[in-house]
Amino acid sequence: MDALAIDPLDALRAIDRVSAEFADLPPEVVVKEDLLRRGVWFTPAALQQGQAFARKAYFIFSFDHVPLAQMDELVRTHAPEEIALAGGARGFRRVVVSVRLNPASPWVVDAEADGSVVLRCGSEPVTGVSFAPLPPYYGDELPDGTPITEVAPSIEWGYLLYLTVFRMCQYFGRDEECQFCDINRNFKQQREAGRPYFAIKPIERLLAALDRVAASGAVAGAYTLTGGSVTTQLEGMDEASFYIRYAEAIEDRFPGRWLGKMVVQALPRADIARIRASGIRIYHPNYEVWDPALFAELCPGKERYVGRSTWMARILDAAEVFTPAGVIPNFVAGIEMARPHGFRTEEEAWRSTAEGLEYFMSRGIAPRFTTWCPEPLSVLGKNNGPASLRYHAGLVRTWRDIHAAHGLPAPPGYGTPGIGNAVFSVSSFMDAIDPKTPVATLA
Numbered sequence: 001m002d003a004l005a006i007d008p009l010d011a012l013r014a015i016d017r018v019s020a021e022f023a024d025l026p027p028e029v030v031v032k033e034d035l036l037r038r039g040v041w042f043t044p045a046a047l048q049q050g051q052a053f054a055r056k057a058y059f060i061f062s063f064d065h066v067p068l069a070q071m072d073e074l075v076r077t078h079a080p081e082e083i084a085l086a087g088g089a090r091g092f093r094r095v096v097v098s099v100r101l102n103p104a105s106p107w108v109v110d111a112e113a114d115g116s117v118v119l120r121c122g123s124e125p126v127t128g129v130s131f132a133p134l135p136p137y138y139g140d141e142l143p144d145g146t147p148i149t150e151v152a153p154s155i156e157w158g159y160l161l162y163l164t165v166f167r168m169c170q171y172f173g174r175d176e177e178c179q180f181c182d183i184n185r186n187f188k189q190q191r192e193a194g195r196p197y198f199a200i201k202p203i204e205r206l207l208a209a210l211d212r213v214a215a216s217g218a219v220a221g222a223y224t225l226t227g228g229s230v231t232t233q234l235e236g237m238d239e240a241s242f243y244i245r246y247a248e249a250i251e252d253r254f255p256g257r258w259l260g261k262m263v264v265q266a267l268p269r270a271d272i273a274r275i276r277a278s279g280i281r282i283y284h285p286n287y288e289v290w291d292p293a294l295f296a297e298l299c300p301g302k303e304r305y306v307g308r309s310t311w312m313a314r315i316l317d318a319a320e321v322f323t324p325a326g327v328i329p330n331f332v333a334g335i336e337m338a339r340p341h342g343f344r345t346e347e348e349a350w351r352s353t354a355e356g357l358e359y360f361m362s363r364g365i366a367p368r369f370t371t372w373c374p375e376p377l378s379v380l381g382k383n384n385g386p387a388s389l390r391y392h393a394g395l396v397r398t399w400r401d402i403h404a405a406h407g408l409p410a411p412p413g414y415g416t417p418g419i420g421n422a423v424f425s426v427s428s429f430m431d432a433i434d435p436k437t438p439v440a441t442l443a
């Protein structure tokens with residue numbers, strides 16, 4: 001675990017050292033992982049260079065290194081959702097990167113005198129930058145006055161509609177909530193900042209937003225229905241019933257228009273079958289971390305209410321309902337290195353993660369990564385900086401090699417794989433796949 005290295009020269013030296021050690025990874029991946037783990041900052045000139053772009057919508061968590069209240073007003077309200085790196089002195093092929101704001105990061109997006117935008121590490125220009133394209137429906141308001149971006153923001157360069165229909169989680173407080181997660185505190189800070197940010201999305205409002213999205217010609221190809229866990233009841237329903245209503249309503253109004261995905265807990269088989277029957281085609285029962293002791297420490301609510309062994313068994317059950325390609329559990333890359341419980345060496349962590357990947361990939365299930373952003377409003381993020389760059393590069397290589405060894409197709413629902421093509425912005429695993437790898441077909 002390294003503390004945030006503010007010195008840009010140290011950061012650049014680390015980029016070169018890790019790129020040399022992992023020379024079989026695209027070098028763009030190393031810079032992307034560093035931006036994801038450390039965050040990035042923007043100068044006013046970069047944000048005011050005149051082009052329209054999609055601003056950060058805070059679609060579920062904060063994904064920032066500082067609370068909103070401690071952030072400069074211009075950056076807080078104008079930062080883009082994502083940036084793409086391309087060109088520059090290093091001749092980068094395009095990679096799309098989710099924006100995690102950090103005023104202490106050595107990575108700064110700035111504007112040149114000619115109006116072009118660059119990524120600098122300190123004063124050193126590294127690559128050209130473009131901002132997330134503005135979907136044609138952004139700026140619209142719904143009939144009840146709600147900004148459409150509160151209801152149906154786009155990420156992954158416009159590919160994915162991210163529909164967080166429950167912005168809180170019933171795993172509440174440090175004894176229950178996942179220790180890396182700031183969903184409940186982010187909800188509070190967004191409300192305090194005066195943003196329109198609602199705990200539960202009414203179905204009619206969601207459908208009204210999707211009517212606008214569909215009519216606008218937006219390029220979105222998929223949607224994700226998600227939100228916090230339901231441990232008791234929400235609006236009189238259990239977790240599966242609460243989320244399934246949204247899927248049914250969307251598929252009823254727009255049958256098969258977008259590829260439907262759902263992120264909910266690892267549920268019993270009967271609920272999984274109901275989710276599939278509602279029209280959802282990809283199921284994300286996120287296991288977050290593989291090591292059993294770390295799962296118990298870092299996901300105490302999931303451990304208590306479901307239990308790790310049941311959780312993993314239900315992931316395998318889900319593959320019988322959705323087919324293995326339709327089950328994509330998330331792993332939060334980096335939390336297994338966080339103190340006080342995490343691994344002490346990168347090698348130990350790679351071994352543990354590889355064991356989990358082998359367990360799933362040998363059965364045709366390809367987990368995905370989200371690179372951890374230590375959010376200060378989360379339990380772990382209060383006292384931890386990010387995992388090392390070397391850890392993250394090694395983890396992407398581990399994923400790529402186990403995936404290739406099993407001859408698996410690229411995960412569906414993430415657009416085109418490979419460097420220069422991929423749009424998945426919160427990890428580099430899609431950038432690292434051989435571009436010739438076919439994308440899995442779904443049942």
Ligand code: SF4
Pocket residue numbers: 168169170171176177178181182183227228229
């Ligand atoms: S289940 Fe865990 S990761 Fe998911 S919203 Fe709740 S606390 Fe966050």
